[in-house]
Amino acid sequence: MASEIISKLEWRYATKKFDSTKILSEEKLNILKHSFNLTATSYGLQPLKMIVISDSEVKNKLVPITMDQTQVGDASHVLVLCKEAKVDGKYIKEYFNKVEETRNTPRSILSPFETFLVNDFSEKSKESLDNWMAKQVYLAMGNLLTVCALEGIDSCPIEGFLPEKYNELLKLNELGLESVLVLAVGYRAEDDFFADLKKVRRGVDEVIIEMK
Helix, strand or coil, rough: CCHHHHHHHHCCCCCEEECCCCCCCHHHHHHHHHHHHHHCCCHHHEEEEEEEEECCCHHHHHHHHHHCHHHHHHHCCCEEEEEEECCHHHHHHHHHHEEEEEECCCCCHHHHHHHHHHHHHHCCCHHHHHHHHHHHHHHHHHHHHHHHHCCCEEEEECCCCCCCCHHCCCCCCHHHHEEEEEEEEEEEEECCHHHHHCCCCCCCCHCCCCCC
């Protein structure tokens, strides 16, 4: 199993050209949706959401505001990973309501940690909270890239886009969201030159330090 996982991770690459005729099945798409939802986040607060775009017209409108990267136009789906516009006391309390309901945990046990988080977050600056939420989105991106590899789904993670333009086009502000990252998913075109290039990595012995 371990060697199979490594093989699949070696197979994946940042796909530069997608086959626009190949579309993800609902089963594959649902795996990505559930994987996103199961991503680990700090405190379990999940201050993020994912927009799933399949409409060709919308995807093509994204190309010019994604540094003219055609992947978003040709991919089966474009996943826009977003952070919440804000995480406040109300948001935190709603999270603990869900914990209480899901685990049947007495509120008396949850209250000390709940109070700590509400107070701690109220003292954080907007910049600090935005940075924290963005880090959670990056965790989700890493998780999705791995799941894509394991499921034989090609992907291209994208930071080179105009978040403000995405927010405007997709009306994300009306949803209380702000775009952070973009992930194009689908299946590689047969003539994608980059598919057969060897990976360039520093090597396990150079990036791993074992302290015994």
